[in-house]
Amino acid sequence: MSSARDFEGLNALVTGGASGIGAAIATLLLARGAQVAVLDRDTGGAPEGTLALKADVTDDAAVKAAVDAAAAEFGALHTVVSNAGIGAVGTVTDNPDDEWHRVLDINVLGMVRTARHAVPHLRRAAADRPGSVSITQTCSIAATAGLPQRALYSASKGAVLSLTLAMAADHVREGIRVNCVNPGTADTPWVGRLLDQAPDPEAERAALAARQPSGRLVGADEVAAAVAYLASPAAAAVTGTALAVDGGMQGLRLRPA
Ligand code: NAD
Numbered sequence: 734m735s736s737a738r739d740f741e742g743l744n745a746l747v748t749g750g751a752s753g754i755g756a757a758i759a760t761l762l763l764a765r766g767a768q769v770a771v772l773d774r775d776t777g778g779a780p781e782g783t784l785a786l787k788a789d790v791t792d793d794a795a796v797k798a799a800v801d802a803a804a805a806e807f808g809a810l811h812t813v814v815s816n817a818g819i820g821a822v823g824t825v826t827d828n829p830d831d832e833w834h835r836v837l838d839i840n841v842l843g844m845v846r847t848a849r850h851a852v853p854h855l856r857r858a859a860a861d862r863p864g865s866v867s868i869t870q871t872c873s874i875a876a877t878a879g880l881p882q883r884a885l886y887s888a889s890k891g892a893v894l895s896l897t898l899a900m901a902a903d904h905v906r907e908g909i910r911v912n913c914v915n916p917g918t919a920d921t922p923w924v925g926r927l928l929d930q931a932p933d934p935e936a937e938r939a940a941l942a943a944r945q946p947s948g949r950l951v952g953a954d955e956v957a958a959a960v961a962y963l964a965s966p967a968a969a970a971v972t973g974t975a976l977a978v979d980g981g982m983q984g985l986r987l988r989p990a
Pocket of ligand 1: 748749750751752753754755772773774775788789790791816817818819820839843871872873874915916917918919920921922923924
């Protein structure tokens with residue numbers, strides 16, 4: 734089957750789907766034939782045609798209600814993209830415990846809660862659509878790259894990477910595939926906000942671009958394409974993997990020009 738409508742008959746839930754990478758994922762899955770629900774704490778930017786469900790991933794009951802609502806509205810749930818997350822800047826001496834708790838609650842436990850409530854629905858769907866039932870989590874190159882000034886953020890994404898592998902092992906025989914994408918710095922509203930806080934936003938943008946061997950930021954649509962592949966029937970044999978979408982940041986060691 735061509736990739737054009739390969740999500741026909743599949744129902745998806747995208748957390749953090751109202752902005753940036755999540756909105757690009759929701760838009761692409763919709764275009765490829767899925768019914769798509771967006772779970773977000775601010776649904777204002779949920780792409781047209783999606784089912785917008787307002788929930789905060791730190792609220793377990795609200796996540797359960799939203800996941801159940803998506804499954805009830807669509808009749809089944811096949812594709813979960815756990816993408817909601819926030820950034821955090823600083824070294825290990827910069828952030829107090831309450832900031833660590835706040836970020837880990839969103840970036841790690843948010844994905845745990847989403848999976849906890851989605852897996853029962855995915856188990857039911859797996860029998861009908863073998864190979865097409867999956868969870869894809871938005872991790873980050875920060876999980877493995879050793880980036881400066883990102884101690885808390887990197888630790889949160891390191892946990893997401895390990896969680897991805899453990900979940901993949903736990904659910905592989907149930908027909909639920911679990912993978913993650915590791916974007917490099919992507920051009921999203923979040924990065925825009927980060928740049929706005931820099932003394933010289935244009936110089937900061939150039940520095941972030943130069944950090945990637947490709948010399949440019951990654952597009953949200955490029956991350957979405959990788960997520961769509963991992964969630965698609967074409968990736969039926971792919972589970973427990975982390976796909977870098979980072980302009981070569983993880984794999985390449987270029988000599989300075
Ligand atoms: P973004 O700020 O543009 O979008 C994030 C979305 O998540 C927003 O719609 C926001 O409302 C939602 N969200 C945040 N906290 C939430 C919560 N507690 N409950 C429910 N929804 C919540 O950010 P983005 O750049 O698109 O980032 C999306 C994901 O990609 C994050 O997990 C981020 O860590 C990851 N990521 C981003 C980059 C990058 O450079 N932009 C790089 C690697 C990984």
